[in-house]
Amino acid sequence: MEDEQPPRKVPGFCSVRYGLSFLLHFCNVVIMAQNMSVSLTMVVMVNRTEPHSVTNLSANQLPAHVKNPVYDWSPDIQGIILSCTFYGSIFFQVPVGYFSGIYSIKKMVGCAMLLSSLFNLFIPLAADLGKTAIILCRVLQGIVQNTVATGQHEIWVRWAPPLERGRLTSISTSGFVLGPFVVLLVTGLICQSLGWPMVFYIFGICGCVLCLLCFFLVYDDPKDHPCISISEKEYITSSTIQQFSSRRQPLPIKTMLKSLPLWAISVGNFAYYCTNKTMLLYVPMFINSMFHVNIREILLPQNGWLSALPYLFAWIFGILAGQMSDFFQSRNILSLLTIRKLFTSLGLLLPALFSVCLLYLSSSFLSTIIFLILITATLSLNTVGTLLNVLDIAPRYYGFLRGVTTLTGLMGGLMASTLTGIIINQDPDSPWFKVFMLLSAINVGSSIFYLVFAAAEVQDWARDREQTRL
Incomplete structure (x- = not known):
C-alpha cells in the first residue's frame, strides 16, 4: 500500500543533515589547526630547534615591530610539548567513545570545542609562565580535542540514513585533512606578519565561534530540531529506526x-x-x-x-x-x-x-x-x-x-x-x-x-x- 512506503528522499545540500555535516567539518578543521599550531610555530618560539622542525621561520626573519617571545627550551622539552596532546588523547579514546553513546553529543562536542579553544587562547600566556604550564595546557587540550574528534561520530547513528552514510561522514571527517592544509598555508604568513601568538588567538577565536554555532544548531536527534522539515525528519527517522534503541544494555x-x-x-x-x-x-x-x-x-x-x-x-x-x-x-x-x-x-x-x-x-x-x-x-x-x-x-x-x-x-x-x-x-x-x-x-x-x-x-x-x- 502507498501509506506503507518510506518517505521520499529529501534533497541533500538544502537539508539540515548536510548542514550538520558541514558544521562538523569546519569544527574538525579548527581542531586540527589548534592541534598543529604548536608544532608549526615552535621554530619561532624557541632559540634552537631540531633539524626536522616543520616550520620555516626564524626569529631574525621577522619584522622588528612584531612581538615574538623566544624561550630557552631544550630539544627534549620541545619533544614533550609537541607530543603531550597525543598522550592526552590516547588514554581517553575509549572512555570518550563509551560516554558518547550515553550522554548528549551536542553538549560533549560543544563543551570540548569551547575548552580546546580557550586552552588555545591561553597557550601564549602559558608559555610565558613556563614549560610546566604549557605542557599541562597541551595535555588538557589533547583530551578535549579527542572528545571532539571521537565523540561526534555517535551523532550519525541518528542523523545518517544508510544510503547517505558515506557522503555525510566523509564530509565531516574530511575536515581532519583540510585542517593541516589550511594551517600549513597560513601559519608561516601569520608568524611573519603578526607574530606567533596571533596563530593561537586566531584559531582560538574561530573555535569559540564554531562552539556557539554548535550549541545553537546541533541537536542529538532530528526529532528535536526546531528547523527541520517534516519530510526530512520522517525520511531520517524511518531510515535509522533500526540503528539504535533507547534501552541501555551492558x-x-x-x-x-x-x-x-x-x-x-x-x-x-x-x-x-x-x-x-x-x-x-x-x-x-x-x-x-x-x-x-x-x-x-x-x-x-x-x-x-x-x-x-x-x-x-x-x-x-x-x-x-x-x-x-x-x-x-x-x-x-x-x-x-x-x-x-x-x-x-x-x-x-x-x-x-x-x-x-x-x-x-x-x-x-x-x-x-x-x-x-x-x-x-x-x-x-x-x-x-x-x-x-x-x-x-x-x-x-x-x-x-x-x-x-x-x-x-x-x-x-x-x-x-x-x-x-x-x-x-x-x-x-x-x-x-x-x-x-x-x-x-x-x-x-x-x-x-x-x-x-x-x-x-x-x-x-x-x-x-x-x-x-x-
Whole structure:
C-alpha cells in the first residue's frame, strides 16, 4: 500500500543533515589547526630547534615591530610539548567513545570545542609562565580535542540514513585533512606578519565561534530540531529506526573480542594510521635526505603550498569516496560489503603501490612529490572503508567501538613512527627502503585480512537482546 512506503528522499545540500555535516567539518578543521599550531610555530618560539622542525621561520626573519617571545627550551622539552596532546588523547579514546553513546553529543562536542579553544587562547600566556604550564595546557587540550574528534561520530547513528552514510561522514571527517592544509598555508604568513601568538588567538577565536554555532544548531536527534522539515525528519527517522534503541544494555566485551569482522576493522585502522602518522612526521626528513633540499626553504610561507598540497588532495579524495560509495549503494551497483572491501583495499593497496613506485620510479624532485601526494591522497579512501565499517556492524555500540578501533590505529601510528625513528638512527645511509617496504607490507597484509574477515551486516551481539531471543 502507498501509506506503507518510506518517505521520499529529501534533497541533500538544502537539508539540515548536510548542514550538520558541514558544521562538523569546519569544527574538525579548527581542531586540527589548534592541534598543529604548536608544532608549526615552535621554530619561532624557541632559540634552537631540531633539524626536522616543520616550520620555516626564524626569529631574525621577522619584522622588528612584531612581538615574538623566544624561550630557552631544550630539544627534549620541545619533544614533550609537541607530543603531550597525543598522550592526552590516547588514554581517553575509549572512555570518550563509551560516554558518547550515553550522554548528549551536542553538549560533549560543544563543551570540548569551547575548552580546546580557550586552552588555545591561553597557550601564549602559558608559555610565558613556563614549560610546566604549557605542557599541562597541551595535555588538557589533547583530551578535549579527542572528545571532539571521537565523540561526534555517535551523532550519525541518528542523523545518517544508510544510503547517505558515506557522503555525510566523509564530509565531516574530511575536515581532519583540510585542517593541516589550511594551517600549513597560513601559519608561516601569520608568524611573519603578526607574530606567533596571533596563530593561537586566531584559531582560538574561530573555535569559540564554531562552539556557539554548535550549541545553537546541533541537536542529538532530528526529532528535536526546531528547523527541520517534516519530510526530512520522517525520511531520517524511518531510515535509522533500526540503528539504535533507547534501552541501555551492558557491553558484550567477550563477544566483541571474538568478532572477526571487528578485528578486521581494527587491523585496517592499524595499517591506515601506520602510514598516516609516518607520512605526517617524516616526509620533510625524507625529502631532505634524498635531495639534500633545505626544508626550511621549502616550507617558507610563499612555498607553503608544497607541504600542504598532499592534504588538499586527501580532502578531495575523501569527499569523492563518500559520494561514490553512496552512489554504488543507492543504485544497487555493488553490495555494501563489496563497497567497504573495495575502498579499504584501494585505501591500503594504492598507498603501498605508490610507496614502491617512490622507491624505484622517482628519479626527480617533482616525481617524488607526486608520489608522496598520491600516497597521502589515496590513503583517505579508507574514510568509507574501515573508518565507517563499525557503523554497519554495530550501530548500537558505534561510539564505543569507534573509540576502540581508533585507539588500535593510534597505537599502530605510535609504533610505526617510533620504529621509523629507530631505523633512521641505525641505518642513516639508506633507511627509506626499509621504512616504505615495511609500510607497504603492513598495508598489504592488513588488506588481505580485511578482505577475508570483513562484514557489513549488523552482528548478532549488536542487536537488541529481546529481538535475538525470538
